[in-house]
Amino acid sequence: MSSPPAKDAVGRARPEETRQRILACSVTLFARSGFHGVSMRDVAAAVGVTPAALYYHFPDKEQLYLAAVGYLFNDRIPAVLAGLATEGDPWARLENFIGTLTTLIAAERDFQRLMQWVLLDTDDARSQKLTDNVFEPFFVAITSLAADVGDQYDAHHLTMSIFSLIAFPFECAHVARFLPGFRSPHEQPQLLAKHIVALLRHGIFQKSVP
């Protein structure tokens, strides 16, 4: 599941690289099965070491989990936020953001599933820390955009609606395949992004009302 550890000139594994390999394997496992669904044995087997080795790099399972979450989110978020910095009028920037985030979520299923697990966490301290570090920059950026393009709506509700339209279809992707009327093009992120932009722009009454 993982490439062999890098060795230095004396033949010892370099701790920082091993740490990263552990995090990379942990992300995939935790994204698939959640905190309680993954054992330290599972992680160790995926990395290719014994469980005891993990405890040299992380004090316990919870700290490993939190480090893995931070590793994934800190790795991905800058790229997405960069898509917000594009030029153009607010609508163009919003369209760009929707397209970028939709494509990213579609490509990085670990990102999407880990976010789903994180949203189910009931620990207040962890939720607050994660909100401050991960969700807040997104939310603030979109909120200011939303205030520009849709000032007739409550900014919080509108921002949440935009994220809902993007994220929730991927949460349902696994069961949506079994729904009547589902066809594979529905899973293409570009088509979903186009649909969201059109719906946000015009609403359902687009052509029904003169």
Added chain:
Amino acid sequence: MSSPPAKDAVGRARPEETRQRILACSVTLFARSGFHGVSMRDVAAAVGVTPAALYYHFPDKEQLYLAAVGYLFNDRIPAVLAGLATEGDPWARLENFIGTLTTLIAAERDFQRLMQWVLLDTDDARSQKLTDNVFEPFFVAITSLAADVGDQYDAHHLTMSIFSLIAFPFECAHVARFLPGFRSPHEQPQLLAKHIVALLRHGIFQKSVP
């Protein structure tokens, strides 16, 4: 956590009632912590029996979990689907559905969280069974409504969008409290329903375009 078991005339606990008490306690626990986050000992303690007693009513933990999910969903879904059967034009029925489902999800957090756990399940057989039994009736009903009120959009995408706008804000409710600009009225289901209906009707360009 649970009221004492009902006894029959001879003083023996009635099996069907105990079964229901086990299911009720299981729903709350599984909704809070998920399948792997709840032990049979936890359930037994909540019910007020020993773990061994659970195995008289259910063959194993997985069957208990599936029965608990079915118990909750079969208990709630008929009431929601009834809200779809109201009279009026498609828009009035859609508005009614959005209001009913939003209010239900807000009131029944167990329902919302258990749905979130279920969406993370990777087992194809379980997902398909649950889709057929639970999600499909919802989806079909809304799809036909969506086709009536918004035939310029793809029916699958539009239906998914409607569910997204309703469900996702509640998935984020726990972290949303820590976001800047959040105020307690944002948690009122009626206000959220109003926002969703307005957004679906008119889109963001409602007043920006003459």
Added chain:
DNA sequence: GTCTATATTACGATAGAC
């Protein structure tokens, strides 16, 4: 830094008395 070996606890599940 990673290993072997193990302590300790928790888990799912069962046998058999009542």
Added chain:
DNA sequence: GTCTATCGTAATATAGAC
């Protein structure tokens, strides 16, 4: 039907050799 008692396994985590 529920209990007590327990089996076998798997979990987190640590000690100490190398």
